[in-house]
Amino acid sequence: MKSILPTKEESDEKLLSRRSFFSFAGKMSLAAGVTAVTAGCDGNISGGTGWVPEQYNAKGTFPVQVRGRIPIDPNNVAICRDDKKCILCGQCVEVCEKVQTVMGNYDLPLIDSVPCIDCGQCTLWCPTGAITEVDDTDKVIRALLDPTLHVVVQTAPATRVALGEEFGMQPGKDIELLQVAALRKLGFDKVFDTNFSADLTIMEEATELLQRIQNNGVLPQFTSCSPGWVKFCEMFYPELIPNLSSAKSPMTMLGTMIKTYYAKEQNIDPTKIVSVAIMPCTAKKSEAARPEMNGASVLWEKPDLRDVDIVLTTRELARLIKSHNIDLTSLQPANYDRLMSEYSGAGAIFGVTGGVMEAAVRTSYYFITGERPPEPLFNLQPVRGLEGIKEAALDIPGVGEIRVAVCSGMGNARPVLEAIQKGEKQWHFVEFMGCPGGCIAGGGQPRSALPPSDEIRALRMKALYSKDERATIRLSYENSEIQSIYKQFLGEPCGERAHQLLHTHYQDRSIHFNKKKA
Ligand code: SF4
Ligand code: SF4
Incomplete structure (x- = not known):
């Protein structure tokens, strides 16, 4: 009987090996060969110029x-x-x-x-x-097919302004509600919004900053929501780990809340919940895998409970939608599930470089003064835009001048970190994002320009700032679902339960490689 497996000769023939690629490319000139492979049949690279x-x-x-x-x-x-x-x-x-x-x-x-x-x-x-x-799409498909499991998904701020590019839409088109509709069609039991937990992160991070300033703690405080940046700090600047905010990222905060607050509210066995996150970022996969990202296990005393079980990038979600023959453009827009989906404009701009800082500054102002922030803090121009390093100084009544910096792309982080180490800069708070431009240009986003272009980054960025401008609430502490979660479940920001569930710790990873000699 002939085996259904191909013979070695047949396999070799079919295999487009590197050598056969070169040979093929050589016949049609290499430039044309690479363009064809990159762009598919029509030779156009979406959003690029060949x-x-x-x-x-x-x-x-x-x-x-x-x-x-x-x-x-x-x-x-x-x-x-x-x-x-x-x-x-x-x-x-x-x-x-x-x-x-x-x-x-x-x-x-x-x-x-x-x-x-x-x-x-x-x-x-x-x-x-x-x-x-x-590729983790198979894990999600298996979970969705298992009737004994309750599969909950969350979507990051930046995915909604990029997913459409995988379906021929303009870069930066906001398809928030179509994305929700597609997730429902795929069979997810609940769809929550990571924008909600961006507001939660701000509550914790701004409180922590205030405590550091009032108690002569380690400054500047560094943001900790970008896992690529966190790992970079742990690897190359471990002596600055005390500067990292202990607040978890919005993804892992929401993951914890899904298996604690939501599970309690809905009386669902947390061990039956599969927590899926749609992220613009590949590093979120390794963040979810960190052993310490198991906040729910503390509450339920079940060590195996993970905050987030599966992370899919925006590109993987697009593949999942296509493989299920879902026509995204013909879906009826659908809303997120209540409980953990309301968000402020401040939560929406988490996806751009400078967005976390602007969101944090607004809430910090309120925490310090007890008053609504002045208008300039709703359009904090010095920290907006695609420059790799930005700075701003603000006068806040009661504490005086607060100096902040924003940095994206790790090549830009090195001079910022070295200036801090040498005592050349005395910032109070520094936002770092691992990818140039922030999550809008994360490593899991559609490859709409090759290499990534500022033009596409700017369009996605504009879409998120526009969400902030149009939002009915623009301050994290005004989010009514955030107010409820503290009142009914968490207690005070940075209080005992919040600390147990929403904060983490870091480790020196420089021991895993040989430091470069000067
Ligand atoms: S970018 Fe790197 S992995 Fe991709 S084809 Fe070039 S050498 Fe290979
Ligand atoms: S560019 Fe690629 S190889 Fe380099 S750190 Fe990022 S993920 Fe790793």
């Missing part, structure tokens, strides 16, 4: 220079590579080394893993799609 790696712009039939590629740890839970698609162009090295300053910032030999902050920026720069997120 960019190809520089070395392929030269006429020729074989690359004269192969630049190598980043190493990827086989145990990396965020990114992986299909070696058959890799053309050794070196674009991943370019972004990892020059934009994120990870590769090249450690010495060989490796110790126990390949240093990586899981940011996924290499997935956005790889021209052939060889590097991608680790």
